[in-house]
Amino acid sequence: MPSSTNETSNTVSGGWSTIQPSDVSRRTFNPIRDILSRPVQPLSTPKSIKPPISLSIGDPTVFGNFKTHSAVVEAVEEATRSYTFNGYPPSVGVLQAREAVAKKYSCPDTPLNSNDVIMTSGCSGAVEMAIGVLCSEGQNILLPRPGFCLYNTVAGSRNIEARLYNLLADKNWEVDIDHMESLIDSKTAAILINNPSNPCGSNFTKAHLKAILAVCERHKIPLISDEIYADMVFSGQVFTPTATLTSTVPILTLGGLAKQWLVPGWRIGWILVHDRSGAFSQVRQGLFALSTLINGPCAIVQAAIPKIFSEVPDDYLPELNEKLEAHARILETELKKVPGIDVITPQGAMYVMAKLNLDMFADISDDADFCQKLKWEENVEILPGECFAYPGTVRLVITPPQSELKTATERIRAFCRRHSN
Template sequence: MLDQILRNNKKLKVSKSKRGPWKIESSSTAKNTRNFIREIIENIKVEPNPDKPLISLTIGDPTVYGNLKASNETIEAVIRAAEQGAHNGYAPAVGYHNAREAVADYLSQDGAEYSFQDIILCSGCSSSLEMCITVLADPLKGQNILVPRPGFPIYRTLAESIGVKVKYYNLIPEKDWEIDLEHLESLIDDNTAALILNNPSNPCGSVYSEYHLRRILEVAYNYQIPVIADEIYDRIVFPGNKFVSVASLNSRVPTLVCGGLAKRFLVPGWRVGWVAIHDQMGAFDCEVRQGLVKLSQRTIGCNTLIQGALPCILKNSPQNFFDNLIDTLMSNAKICFDILETAQGIIPYKPQGTMYMMVEIELEKFPEFDDGLKFGQKLVEEESVFCLPGECFEIPGFMRLVLTIPQELMEEACERIVDFCNRHYLF
C-alpha cells in the first residue's frame, strides 16, 4: 500500500509555468493593527544632547529606574509558589479557582460585590481590554465603541485591529479632565456597542468624583450601552481624592471592569490582569459571560506561577507599601507642577492620582514649532528630556510626563524643560 502511494506521488508534477514569486499576504487583522505611540516615537529622529544624560519621561513602567520595587511580601509569595511546584502546569483558561476568588475579594469593597465566577484572569490588563472589546463589539455589524480623548491609544489599537470603529469623546482640561457629557451623548448611535471609561486616567492623572461617574453612567443607562471600565490605576489616588469603582454605584449598567497587578503592585512584566463582571441586570448572562470564557481559551490563561502567588499578594501586601508609592508619586507631581509653573508658554495640570501629568504647550507662543512633535524633538535634541507628545493620545499641543522616576531626576528634567521653554518663548 505504501509503495503504491509513493509511486502515485512520483507522478504528480507542479507546472512551473503557473508559479511565480512567493507572495503571502498578512491577514486584515495584522494589517489593521497599529501601535500609535510607536509610530509617533519612531518619527522623532534626533539625538539627545551628548553633554546631558537622557532623562526619559515616556514609558508608564514604574520599574525602569529601579527606585520603585515590588513589596517583599509580593516577592516572597512568588518564591513560595515556585517552591511548592504546584503551579507549573496548565490552569483553567479563566484562571485557578482560588486566584479568582482572591481577586473577587480584593475588588469587593465600597458596596461592590463579586464572586469567583465573575472573575476571568488574563495576560495583563491589555489582554482584558482586548477580550472586553472583542466580546461586546462586532465588526460585521459595523459597530463602534466610545473612547476618551485624550486617552490611552491601546483602545484604538485593539478595536481597529478587528475592524471595530472608534469614536472619541472629549475630556475637559479645565474641569480636571471630566468628560464632556454633551459631546459624549452626541456620538451615540444605534451601532454603539460599548463605552470605555478610564478612571483613574492615563494620560491625564484625573480621578473622577462619584457625582461625575453617576452622570456618565446615567447616559450609558439611558442608551443601554454597556461600560468597559479600565481601572488598572485603582486606588492610586492622592490625598483629597477618592477612587470610586463604577461597580460600587449600583447603576444598573452592565459593566466589565479591567484591572491587574501591573501598576499598583509594581510588576507590569508579570502579565496578570483580570476582567471582573458586574451585572446586576443579568444582561451578560445569555452570551457575554460564555463569550468571555471562549475568548480566554484562545490563550489558555495567564501566568500560572503568579496565579499561585496571587492570593498571598492581594491579601498580605502591607498598606505602608501602597502609602509609600502614593507619597513618591505625589511628591514628584508637586515637584513637577511647582517647577513647570514657572516656565513661560506651558501650563501644567495638577494630577489627582496615577503616575502621569499632562502639560499644555501654548504653541502660538513658540512659533518656530509647527506642532507638539517638533517641540518634543527639539526638547530631546537640546535638553535630553524625552516626553510623549499629546499626539500619542489624540490631543495635539500637550505632552505627558511620567512621575515614577527618582526625585533628583524629576527635578533635573523639569528644570531643563523650564530652561528650554524660556529660551524659545517669543511673546
C-alpha cells in the same frame, strides 16, 4: 491571475515573493510604540550629549526607585517552589487567583465570586477581551479623548469604529457628557471610561461617575471601566469603583497587578464581570470563549495572588501614593516656572499632562515637533498629546527619581526659553 496583494509584492529568492501580512495586522497601530521607535532627526543644533532622561513610558520599575514589596516577591517564590503551578492553568484563570481577586474587589452592593473574574495577560489583555466581547465589526465604541491609545488600537484592528468623546481639561478632565451622549447611535456597543486616567492623571468624583452611568442607563449601553490605577489617588481624593454606584448598568471592570504592585512585566490583569439583571449572561460565555485563545497569564504569578493581597502590609499603598504625589508635585511646581507650558494638576495615577502654548514658541510647529526637538537638543523624552488623540499637549511620567525630574524640568525650561518668541 495573481491577486492584487501578490501584484504589489516583491520577488525575493528561490521563487518566493514577500509574504503579505494580514489585514488585521495592517490595521494594528500603536502610536506610542511608533513614536518611541522613530529616529530623532538631525536638526541644526548638535544632538545633546547630556545623559538621557525618559519621562515617556508608564513603567514605574525602570529607574529602580519604585520597587514592589518583598512580600510580593516571596509569594511568587513560594508558588514557584511548590512545583504545583507548572502546568496549564484553566483558561479563565487559576481558581485561587480568581477567588482572591473576587474577594478583594467585592463590595456589599456589588458582590463578586470567582465566576465573575477572568484572568488576562496584563490589563492590555483585559482591554482586548472586553472590547472584543462587546463589539462586533461595523459597530462603534465610545472612547476618551485624551485616552490610552491601546483602546483605539484594539478597536481599529477589529474594524470597530472608535468615537472619541471629549474630556475637559479645565474641569479636571471630566467627561463632556453632552458630547459623549451625542456620539451614541444604534451601532454603539459599549462606552469605555478610564479612571484614574492615563494620560490625564485625573480622578472622577462619585457625582461625575453617576452622570456617566446615567448615560449608559438612558441608552442601555454596557460600560467598560478601566481601573488599572484603582486606589492610586493623591491626598484629598477618593477613588470610587464605578460598579459600586449602580445596580442596573452592566459593567466590565478592568484591573491588574502592573501599577499598584509595581510589576508590569508580570503581565497579570483581570476582568470583573458586574452582571446586572442577567444582561451579561451571554457576554460571560463570550469571555470564557475568548479566554481559550491564550489560556490565561502565567500560572505561577496567578497562584501568588492570594498571598500578594493578604501579606503586603496595609501601609504599602498609602506610602506608594504619598511618594507618587511628591513626585507629581515636583513636576507640577517646576513646570509651572516654564514659559509656554500650562500644567494641569494631577489627582492620581502616574502622569502629568501639560498644555503647550504654541504661539509662544518661535519655531515649534506642534506637540510632536516639541517632543522631537526636546529629545534632540536636551535628551529628555516625553510623549506628545498626539499619542492620546489630544494634540497641543504633552504627557510626562512622574516615576523617575526626584533628582531626574528636577534635571528634566531644568532642561525643558532651557529648551522653552531658547525657542520662545
